[in-house]
Structures are given as C-alpha cells and as structure tokens.
Amino acid sequence: MRTIALLMGAVMILTACNTVRGIGRDVESVGRTVSDTAD
Secondary structure (H helix, E strand, O other), X not given: XXXXXXXXXXXXXXXXXXHHHHHHHHHHHHHXXXXXXXX
C-alpha cells in the first residue's frame, strides 16, 4: 500500500514538472513575440 502511494506521488510530481516546463516555454514564446513586435 505504501509503495503504491509513493509511486502515485512520483507520477504526480513528474507530471507537474512537465506542466511547469510547458508554461515556461509558452511564456518565453510570448515574450519573444512581444520583443520582436516592439522592434
């Protein structure tokens, strides 16, 4: 039972990391677009 809980926690953490990384890429893309438009 404890092993299952640990595995589920690890999966949630890995999923969250991928989500945060994706948001970072989106924000970077928007920043680049705004910068290019301003130039």
